[in-house]
Amino acid sequence: MGDLARVWSVALHGVDGVPVEIEAAIGGGIPGVHLVGLPDASLQEAKDRVRSAIVHSDRTWPNERIVLALSPATLRKTGSRFDVALAVGVLAAHRTIRSERLHGTVLLGELALDGRLRPVRGVLPCLLAARDAGMRRAVVPRDGLAEAALVDGIDTFGADTLGDVLDWADGLRELDPAVPDVSRGPAPAAPELADVIGQADARHALEIAAAGGHHLLMVGPPGTGKTMLAQRIVGLLPELDPAEALQLASIRSVAGPLGAAGPLPRLAPFVAPHHSASAAAVLGGGSGVARPGAVSLAHRGVLFLDECPHWPASVLDALRTPLEEGEVRLARADGTVRYPARFQLVLAANPCPCAPPIDRDCTCRPDVRRRYLARLSGPLLDRVDLRVPMYPLTALSAADEPGERTATVRGRVLDARAAAVERWSAHGWRCNAEVPGTELRARFPLPRVVVEPLEKRLEAGELSARGADRALRVAWTLSDLAGTDRPDRAAVDAALYFRHRGAA
Structure with missing residues (x-):
């Protein structure tokens, strides 16, 4: 024996x-x-x-x-x-x-x-x-x-x-x-922001989103640079720290073997699933113990949903929980698993189904246009902090006037992020978008004259309590970008300006 x-x-x-x-x-x-x-x-x-x-x-x-x-x-x-x-x-x-x-x-x-x-x-x-x-x-x-x-x-x-x-x-x-690869080498180059022509408001919204970790919706006809801008946000974000990079690599390893991984990638991930992707592909799923989906593969990075009105409403609405909680819970017969899903959501949409280059050429009936963007539910849009319309380029001379380069804008973003970390790190938060509204109001209250625009919108029913908190977070980000200690009324007005612009 x-x-x-x-x-x-x-x-x-x-x-x-x-x-x-x-x-x-x-x-x-x-x-x-x-x-x-x-x-x-x-x-x-x-x-x-x-x-x-x-x-x-x-x-x-x-x-x-x-x-x-x-x-x-x-x-x-x-x-x-x-x-x-x-x-x-x-x-x-x-x-x-x-x-x-x-x-x-x-x-x-x-x-x-x-x-x-x-x-x-x-x-x-x-x-x-x-x-x-x-x-x-x-x-x-x-x-x-x-x-x-x-x-x-x-x-x-x-x-x-x-x-x-x-x-x-x-x-x-x-x-x-196994021999560790200690050579960092040059980081993969992110797409250059200066390649985007015009779109000053959208570029500013992208900078705010990167500085505060806010969610963003861009609405405009094809060819206005929505996808180009979305791809360039990762070049503005700070590098992942070693713990974050290791956590992201673990998620990718569970999704499939990493292969020749080399040094831990430090660039924030950019995940852009197609609008035909299933709920399991986006949130995670599969038989037995569920595998991570796109929301987890985008952890500490960006999840970009192009042509978002074409996405199934059930998939879009299912994003609400990970957007709030920073994780996704998947229940299967073999047990419930949790995957981290702390990502920035960037949405892009055409203004209508026919999407002509110039709005006056639209052939859609008014009710069709309303139904098209109404596919984005109110609760989901309430979680989107920045909404910006984008317009066609009308002058070729604009191509000769390149905007700011990625390195310049990234410098301001990193300074704003550093200010937020200094303010919130003792409480366990690292950017303005992560701060609960109750804590923001209780520990860092603003004068009544500063928040008066928010209160007026609340009284008029034009803003929900969640929307007010999110606008307040954007105001803090604008303050960090401006280098001030706390938001003033102009920052609150600017936050509301970006929240209510666009067809959405």
């Missing part, structure tokens, strides 16, 4: 890894393989993959009763990343390989029938969880080495086949280690 062996792997629950202890026991009954510990269907299929991979690695499959227990038993185990750990556990229990190197080692990877190691999703968050649990080493498929190199504090090695892993466990060979 073989001995009992223990090996380690990691399960994923959202972007959080949970170390899983795999116990392998051999003997004591009719030959067969029994998996216990809430394995899903893909993990149940691992029995056939593991057996074939062991045989094709020139090792003997024990023709006995094999029990493989995955603990914690109450956590649903999904995916194929446990294959290597299961195979090594079986052979360690059968005393076919030595087990000294397996202590404190996490094993990740899917097995092909011939013993090759295939890449798996979530290597990065798995290794982070293993490191935090005190594991010393990890073995991953070679294709995951670049991703594994992003995690320090744990020795990670890459293997091509199960035979390589088994020879390493026996001390017959060494595996290639």
Whole structure:
């Protein structure tokens, strides 16, 4: 009878890894393989993959009763990343390989029938969880080495086949280690803001949005630069700090292997799904444990929805919760997962379905125009801080007068962001858009004469309480851009100007 062996792997629950202890026991009954510990269907299929991979690695499959227990038993185990750990556990229990190197080692990877190691999703968050649990080493498929190199504090090695892993466990060979890429190199260049011709109001709104983390809606006919402006906002945003970059990389890793990741990208993400994307693609979904969607891939960056009136109303309205809470919760039969989703929403829309270059050429009936933009619900628009109309270019001479360059505007944005951080960091907020309205009014009240325009709009029913709070946040951003200590009445008037402009 073989001995009992223990090996380690990691399960994923959202972007959080949970170390899983795999116990392998051999003997004591009719030959067969029994998996216990809430394995899903893909993990149940691992029995056939593991057996074939062991045989094709020139090792003997024990023709006995094999029990493989995955603990914690109450956590649903999904995916194929446990294959290597299961195979090594079986052979360690059968005393076919030595087990000294397996202590404190996490094993990740899917097995092909011939013993090759295939890449798996979530290597990065798995290794982070293993490191935090005190594991010393990890073995991953070679294709995951670049991703594994992003995690320090744990020795990670890459293997091509199960035979390589088994020879390493026996001390017959060494595996290639993950080598961190410490060269930062030049950051990828963001699109240049000066390429956008004219549109002074829209450029100013873009600067305000970048400085305060505010949501933005641009309405105008095709060819006025809506998409160009949206793409250029990431060049104005501050770089992600190491913790944010690692969190974003973990989300991307869960969505799919990072591949040749290199150094952690520090540029804020820009995600622009097509309007035909499903709710699962935008919010996250899939069978079993839901995967992250576009809102999570845009975490700490920008989610751009072009042609937003063409989006299904159900998808647009579903954005309201992550816009308020900064996370998305996805409930499935296998459990509820949470993914971070703190993003800036940038919307672009044509003024009507026919969208002629010049508004006077519109052939749409008035009721059609109203219904077109009415597809954006009131509750969603109430969460959009800045709304700006865009007009066609009417003079070619404007092309000879380029606007400010990205570097110039970014300097003002970073100064405004620094002022906001200095003011709010003690309270746990980093930009004006994150500050709750109650805290803004209670801890930093403004004189009655300054907020009088807001109160008049509230009394007239032209502004909701949420809208007033959002306008107040924009006023603080305008104050930061102007270099003043707090907003004056002109800043509040400007915030309302941007909130009520445009057809929306």
